Amino acid sequence: MNPRFIDRMLAAVAIALLGFGCASQSPHTPAAAKSDSFVPLFPRDGVPAGWRVGAWNDVSKSGPTGTVWIVKGGVLQPEGPRGSWFMSEKEYGDFILEYEFKLGETGNSGLALRAPMKGDPAFDGLELQMADFRYNTAAKDSELTGGLYRALAPSKQVYKPTEWNSYRVELKGSRIVVILNGEKIQDADLSAYSEPVKRHDNTLASGLKDRPRRGHIGFQELSRGNIPHVMIRNARIQALD
Numbered sequence: 001m002n003p004r005f006i007d008r009m010l011a012a013v014a015i016a017l018l019g020f021g022c023a024s025q026s027p028h029t030p031a032a033a034k035s036d037s038f039v040p041l042f043p044r045d046g047v048p049a050g051w052r053v054g055a056w057n058d059v060s061k062s063g064p065t066g067t068v069w070i071v072k073g074g075v076l077q078p079e080g081p082r083g084s085w086f087m088s089e090k091e092y093g094d095f096i097l098e099y100e101f102k103l104g105e106t107g108n109s110g111l112a113l114r115a116p117m118k119g120d121p122a123f124d125g126l127e128l129q130m131a132d133f134r135y136n137t138a139a140k141d142s143e144l145t146g147g148l149y150r151a152l153a154p155s156k157q158v159y160k161p162t163e164w165n166s167y168r169v170e171l172k173g174s175r176i177v178v179i180l181n182g183e184k185i186q187d188a189d190l191s192a193y194s195e196p197v198k199r200h201d202n203t204l205a206s207g208l209k210d211r212p213r214r215g216h217i218g219f220q221e222l223s224r225g226n227i228p229h230v231m232i233r234n235a236r237i238q239a240l241d
Contacts, residue, residue, distance in 0.1 A: 038098070041088075041235040042071045050090060056083040056222050057200065060118035069219075076232040078221040085112060085121065087218035092239060094172045097217065099235035101130055102164050104227030108135040110149065112218035113171060114211065122149040123197060123205035125215050128169060128178065132161055135224060146178060146185045151197045151208050154178070154185035164233075172240060173213070 042048050047070050053063035067080035078084060092114070103109060108131045115125025127149040133139065141147060145165075146154030158181050159165060168179040178186035193208035217237075221229050 038096075038236040038238045041099075041237060042074075042076050042232075045071045045073065047071075048076070050088065051218075052087055052089060054085045054087055054117075054218075056085060056220060057120050058118065059085050059087050059112075059115070059121065059218070067221075074233055076219070076235070078229045082222055082224070082229075085218045085220050087112065087115070087117065087121075088216045091214055091216055092237070093214040094240035095170075096238040096240065097169045097171075097235070098167065098237075100164050100166045100233050102228075102231045103130060103132050103162065104223055104225075104229075105132060105162060106135045106224040106227055107132045107230060108220075108222040108224065109230035110220040110222075111167070111169070112216065112220070113169070114213060114215035115218065116212060116215050120199070121218060121220075123199050124211075126176075126208070126211055127220070128167070130165075130167075130220075130230065132159075134161075146180050148176075148186070148208065149197075151195075152186065152188060152193060154180070155187075156183060156185055158183045158185065174209075 047068060053067055053069060055061040055063055063084035064081035067078060067084045069076060069078045069086040101109065110122065110130055111128040112121035113126040113128060115121035121127050129143060129147045129149055130145050131139065131143065133144060136143065141153035142150050144157065145159035146157065160181065165181055170177040174189050174191040176186055176188055176190060177184065190208040190211065195207045196204035197207065199205050219230065219232055223229055
């Protein structure tokens with residue numbers, strides 16, 4: 001065989017092996033990207049593990065007797081009396097959370113963010129509202145969907161009554177960004193909001209500036225009337241810390 005041909009073949013093999021080695025170390029491989037992937041919160045039907053039911057105004061207390069949060073057909077929904085939180089046992093600091101939700105005509109729910117496992121997430125952590133305007137026709141903008149409860153109103157209202165709505169929530173340090181149905185409705189530095197917030201008993205809670213930077217997440221059910229409770233689907237989270 002021609003020696004020059006052999007040399008060319010060996011060179012080609014060496015280049016191919018070098019390219020394979022580089023590719024195996026690429027940051028775009030599944031192994032490297034694994035830590036950046038979203039994790040489903042409720043991957044299977046049944047009562048989710050790693051979550052607990054608490055009372056709507058103090059999550060350290062038991063929820064209403066007979067209340068169960070359960071996933072059926074990929075949809076999380078509470079069964080039983082109104083007035084509960086469904087809280088994660090795991091804590092989160094910086095993260096991205098995405099999910100879809102649907103409310104009835106007088107539906108009222110909320111998303112707990114960085115909340116302690118005691119007290120009311122709306123005032124002792126953060127609560128991102130999910131509430132139909134018919135639940136309370138006198139509600140302030142900060143008490144409707146997209147508001148940080150009683151503390152910060154959304155920049156616009158794009159909630160779709162009785163339809164599926166999508167949330168994307170990004171929390172990193174003191175910054176929160178909220179996207180509802182593809183529209184950015186919150187982009188705020190929490191450290192800029194020091195004004196105390198009035199609780200339901202008229203005592204004052206800390207301003208957003210002094211709320212925890214790490215805690216639990218959760219979903220609330222506080223709807224009025226004989227209507228379907230809040231429904232949650234396609235919930236997933238990506239930890240950033």
